[in-house]
Amino acid sequence: MRNRKIIVSIIICILLTLSISGCWNRRELNTFSILMGMGIDKAEEVGKVQLTAQIINVSELKQGGSSNKEAYLAVRSTGDTVFDALRNFTKESNRKIYLPHNKVLILGEDIATEGVQKYIDFFVRDHEMRLRESVLVAKGKAEEILNVKSELEKIPAAGISSLLKSQNATSEATDVDMKDFISRLMSKTTAPIAPLIEISGEEEKKVLRISGMAIFKQDKWVGELEGSKARGILWVIDKIESGIIVVDCPNEEGKMSLEIIRASSKITPELKGDKVSIKVEIKEEGHIGDQECPCELKSHDISSIEKMKTTVIRAEVISALEKARELNTDIFGFGDSVHQKYPKQWKDIESSWDEVFPEIEVEIVVDAKVRRSGILIMPASS
């Protein structure tokens, strides 16, 4: 009797586990096609969405391209909503599109300026998504971006993905995945950023180029930062991986490039009465990458290089800050840091953050160090 109860309860437990699994549905690998890149644009028909999907042609990928066919298929579909358009793919494609391995989600210029919220909702809500795809904003139509062939990669979307990864060599743009993007969008104050992608070059020699970072206000694209100004954002939000800072040689003519090896930053808010002030501490360490002037560097030279480097970093941060103030959008997450430190007072500030943000006093403390001079102590010719 007791035994039977135990057996019954075990079986009930096993059956219950069936109901808690999210994806009971089995499907074989050859029943769907793997999506590598997705572009969202406005359709020509008013009020409709156009999706451009880049899906893998697995059998072409298999034998290292024995035939001249492409390793991917570009398909296009329109619908009233994103999900609707996605399902409409099945009208032309015999396999359902499998989203979780998507690498890039490119937002067309028109929808980015209109507001992306209603277009990306599906990509966050769907239970299959991994939120790992990179979010990019296209200058122009997303479809055109996806149609530019990559020189080195078989699949354009994979090319875009690795192009983004390589941006950390300069740190003038950073890869923003869906999780980052959406968590910034969810915050009441922090504004999303995303790398900007554009086509450069003429007809046959079209190449893709990451031109900077797009700045959003809530879900609308309002402005952009390029080059070292974009790096100004990354200094503050601690996304600097590597990069080159060019300074003048101390004492002599010529320039030096300093490689960034390590960088970290810390945002400390302070609330005095109603006044918010922010202290941004940036710590940077680097090496001397090359040196044009043929002189031996003394230790006081090194400290003057460090000072110059500090100035450059500070200038980059200030230029980004000015842009943010101008657009009145909190791309640095200052609001969230205040919220974390002063949760009680935050309620009063929150509603008026738009007025508070441009007036915030920001103190920038940069601590830049030169650690090594490569494996040369002095230039070869000196």
Place this chain on the structure above:
Amino acid sequence: MFNFLSKKLRSWQQQNQNINKENKENDNSKKTKENSQAKLSSNLKENLDSIKAILGVCEDLIIREFAFGNKGQISAAIIFIDGMVDRTLINDNIIKPLMYDNRFICEEESLEIKNIDIIKGTILYVGEIEKSTTINDLVESCLSGDTILLIEKAKEALVISSRGWETRGVVDPETETIVRGPREGFTENLRTNTTLLRRKIKSPDFMLEAMKIGRKTNTAISIAYLKGVANPEVIEEAKRRLKRIDTDGILESGYIEGFIEDAPLSIFSTIGNSEKPDTVAGKILEGRVAVLVDGTPFVLTFPMVFIEGFQSAEDYYSRPYYASLVRVIRFIAFAISILAPSSYVAATTFHQELIPTPLLFTVAASSEGTPFPAVVEVLAMGVIFEILREAGIRLPRPVGQAISIVGALVIGESAVSAGLIGGIVVIVIALTAVASFVVPAQTDSGAILRVILVILAGSMGGVGIMVGLIGILIHLASLRSFGTPYLSPLAPLSPFDLKDVFFRVPIWAMLTRPKSIVRQNIQRQKFILKPTPPPEKKDKGGSK
């Protein structure tokens, strides 16, 4: 459904009880027969007739009648089974002293030697002689290879130990090959086997208890243990279970295992076996009990715990670092052998998002155009592998090579190139197959678990694998082997015994016997045995 099952079970139980009763009745009748058995009479011819009546006209029964004494006045007979005895021993040590040496004695003495005790005590040059009075005993010992000496007018007979038959020599065990360590293996001969053990453990505490099982086969078995170390309760329980066995024949230790194991319905074996005397000696020294069965080189040892399968004798002979690495690899290989096919099925049919993108391309490309779902592919390949394995074992050795070539080439290569199955599946199955032989003790249970997990993975994905693994774990935790929890020392955890689970500590640090098996005499060696440099001599010049 449960009602039905329990009813069925109950009716089985009743039937079993009935059978038991019948058996008991049979036993009783047998016993009464034995009791009514006539003792030896003083007439030699009568005795011979009654023995002939029992053994019939067996062609290998040899009855040699002869007479001895100075005038050949005492008639006698020796009876033995041809082929089971040492002929030279019978000729030189039994017949020769009686017939040849006795010719020169005087008449008075000649009268005296009618006395069976004097023959036993002064004439025969044989190590082991016993007296016996009932015909049944005589027949039984004759059948196990003893020689029987019957003498006119004696109501007793001598049972002379003269066993000697063709046996295989002590050779390398084929199932457990090693690089470093003793190369001898048990043989089919019980006496040789006990000798091999006795030669390892030369201690008066090493006990060997004999027993005979099998109504027809009368198989000799021997219970070996270390007195004062092995748990007396385990020994008692083992004897109780062995005595319970009432069957017609024991041909291999597997029969015994089947009769005495704790979980007869489990796919996991709760009794270990080994073909190597050093392994068995090691287990006996750890406080286990061994059962040697005549006619098989496989010796049973118990209590057995799950992790025993992951320990090899060689672990203790090689240095601890490599031994520990190999230990860990065995655990990994076991995990691969039961989980690799099911994980492949689960990942490719349910959790494609878990596969890294470049790998997904490879997998997808290889499964592109294959006609079967992944679960069918994996199951079919698993079955084919088991077929190949079985064929490889059963086939005569010269043919075996052909099979492996055909198996590997035809099934592996051609099936992939013909597009029947994906290349990745072949890799997964091959890896599984190789990994499954790393832990020989769990190879057969692993094969079953693998199939169960693949089916679960094919129907429920990762959840199915988890359900399966939890089920296996619950089952393993519920098993006992002669009172020792099967998962010990991991569950229940005895931290000190972890010295020999995932890693093997140096020999000098293995201070205790496993606590879950031994209750007395736990410490096996002195506390400080770590090799150290010799103490520095204080006065350098002084010698003594």
